[in-house]
Amino acid sequence: MLFMACGVRSYTMRKAFKYRIYPNVNQKRELEIMLETHRRLYNECLGQRKDAYETSQKSIKYTEQSAWFKAERSSNGYYAQLNFSSAQATMRRLQRSFENFFRRVKSGEKPGYPRFKGYGRFTSWTYPAVGDGCRLFDSGKLRLQNIGMVKVKLHRPWQGEIKTLSIKQEADHWYVIASCDVGDAPEPRAEQTTVAIDVGIEHFLSTDDGQHVSNPTYLKQSLKKLRVTGRSVSRKKKGGSNRRKAVHQLQKVHRKVANQRRDFHHKEASKLVQRYAYIAAESLNIKSMVRNSRLSRSISDAGWNQFLGILRSKAEEAGSVFVDVDPKHTSQDCSECGARVHKKLSVRWHKCPNCGLKLQRDVNAARNILAKARYEPLKHNVRHQA
Template identity: 35%
Template sequence: MIVLEFKAKGKTTQYAAIDEAIRTAQFVRNKVIRHWMDNRGVGQKELYRYNTKLRAEFQFVKALNSHACQVAVERAYSAIARFYSNCKKAIPGKKGYPTFKKNCRSLEYKTSGWSLSATRKQITFTDKKGIGKLKLKGTWDLNYYQLEQIKRVRLVRRADGYYVQFLVSAENKVDINPTGKTIGLDVGLKEFYTDSNGHTEANPRFYRTGEKRLRFRQRRVSRKKKGSANRKKAINRLGRVHLRISRQREEHAKRLARCVIQSNDLVAYEDLRIRNLVKNHCLAKSINDAGWYQFRKWLEYFGVKFGKITIAVNPSYTSQKCSSCGTLVKKSLSMRTHICQCGFVLDRDWNAAINILKSALSTTGHVGTWVINPNALGDSTSTLIGEILLKQVGSMNKESPHL
């Protein structure tokens, strides 16, 4: 599966119609969640039947394409199923009880409710919401694919406009020659990563760099009267700054991951739990700014695409163990040099990267077909609530550029 993304160009009235359609899908999802709360134990089929009742009761729901309403039900049931799964697994902390959404930003159609023009450069939404024909701006060529290959179409609202995403059923694997190289990566805050060869990649710190502009835009928002049109404009400008930072971080992780995967046959990295790490309030901002999860996600994605091995190893003692003799040398975060009693002296992160590679090689034994950590990608579903299509299926092409 691959995802092709285009910028949608239309009139102001069309954008308002898209917003209305998104609110309708949100209404259906929230009503389904309410029905489940009042009738605990109902299944997905019962929720579909309740959706049919909503379409008969509310005219604005009936105006939305039936498949789009079904997707809203699927989103609700996905949250319910995830809650039951977490309870069954007895995970610590909150179990993710389904909640109501108040700011949905996407609307998804299946195989009906839309049609492409002969040139494949315009899309027309044929339900009664009044969206009409939108121009598609982008570099992808939809003429390369058959209409039967397009399984879903999604409308996404972002701070800088509206986007149309196409989920296409197509292969996304590339055969490249093996390099015969292996590498271990130790991510950090001082440097973005240090590999087992001693090479370091600088940490760009996009959020830290953009904080001055964010503070300026946030002050503009706080000065505007609540509920006014000027406040909405100020919020949109603030959202654009956040969107730019997130795109910079994502593009940086994508570029580095692609280079690393193409240059090596085996890539090892730490199996970090970011959710636990950010509980340290002194380092939470820096950890989130580094974007370790995005980097790992792209490593695993390109590993599948190019047929390379990616291994997530246990991070325990990788920084404390001596890569030469194996002795544990206790170090605080401020100690940046590894000094062992055996006389081995090396940079702390470099030493950790070597330990990560050794641990990975002891796990696999040899370089062969690609191996991926099944816990890294999460659920492989196309109905995760609040997510863009790029995050829906593990095998999707995630290289669609943000326009």
Template identity: 45%
Template structure:
């Protein structure tokens, strides 16, 4: 089992300058390697391989100890591999008859991270007062907000140092032993990732964004409108853009925190969770909807839920979302309604229900029937009949 733990770094001013310098050197090297590939191809018609580039840039690194030489050797290898991968993807898409974009030179705003192997130019350390520090070669020991400890049995495989909106983070990719999970005996649930609600559950309850997140989202929207009004290239626009980036970062972090807790709660409560298949949802809904779904970062929600479910022994199934919002979850009749209609009212059986909850009940049905191969004792239909608001959310 591979997990990523992310921690905020608090570099001193000098350390932040050193980190910025490393990132700059990383970007310079990446662009130089890209240029080398282009030039060699123009002059000889030949490609350049990763080993050839490594041999060249290894020497260049030794010859320039004050600049490229500040980069860790393994980081340089990772950068060259990143470029190699971009080229391979480019050519394989070309061969497949597609029209891929050529690998791009990285501008200042498009290069945010450096990769390391743990113990090679970087290391998690604890000082004598048991404070947590993250050591980076040519930068020093940086203060870490160590909000959750790396488990003793974890092996740190891979490290990514990232800058996001002037903040620094370290991501540790951990290899953990697969958990031994007990058989989950909780109820089953269908979840609609809503239009009206953030989530609607088939038991009739709904989940909304918490107030503090809604507040940040509103602030972000205001800042985005301000940015749109500013003149391109002006100092005021740059300032507005920095503010949007900062708020964006805050929303992302708040949402991630909220979803960590929510997905854990869901996985601990339910033994089976049925969801819409998002890739299909993007295809079947209109453009506007697909965008808003994307905006809510629902793919991230599903990914987090999959992690928590794996740890809790919960089964997650995805279903084709076609008709889940239109069909009546009681009698199956298709009741057409456009996006503005928030309540499902069935002219056939009289069912009256929040449209998203109706969708969640359909999702549950679709998710449960193919999965039901075991003995029929577990009363699946009974779940949808639970009283409104009886869920722990």
């Protein structure tokens, strides 16, 4: 299997470490104000871009907004409290969402115009330069400009060199996320162990050799609780205190589900990486799937993109090769003879009228993914030296 070592060059890897922080009552209030100020800055800059576009079809650049913000700080007390680099990071975030928007327009898609972030829809901000406004100490402290020293629970040490720090709110908990440069990727592994996986609805994932991993039952139970709590919110009167309580409850369930799912993803990804030196998967375009199907709920629930992201980074850390391929026709084509056998999502078995192959649909897809990975890996799999 010559394909294994081809095209793999060394590059530096980034890894994120997330820790819960424990602000005191005053610090919590300050954090909330800071998050709210970042949200307002984001929305104000979005408004400027929108106005300029609607009145004169002009687009405002990041550099112009950064200069505007610098002047605005002298008269706006809230903006004055923001660390300048972190404010720039928020404005760059807006810039990126516009770049994505225009890229998609250019490629013929019809994306929605970047949207204002409502209260509760903006949950984090970033310090892009180490030591500028924010510093994390391995003694379990976080120093934040204008807020002070905040307690951190370092449940595991971070690796490598911290490049950026982000502060994130999830329901009533606060976190710091350290994005670290962890050095060069390891040498590729020598073993010739290969797997292709297909992520699906019936099973969480299936492999080309016919193994299945199901969604864990505790996750199913939590998702049920999520639906019940969601209904309870919609029954309460808008603006009332009961509704606010129910929303808070809902956020807590959301957080629990997200944590459980991430743990599950980490465990399953670790198992695969321990066993295989070469892993092929489909490159997912969840958006088009969600749009086209009534199964949208279970598709987004499975969080496949998150899983594949975790799998990719674990594979890279371990020196395994991770290849993703264009998923087009992988579930339709026969993995034995190549005949196209059209079937709806609800049809769970691949039965080939041409060669007689009978296979669970996801296993058939996984075999096609492996074949594609060998012969037509996507261009973006070839990483360049950093």
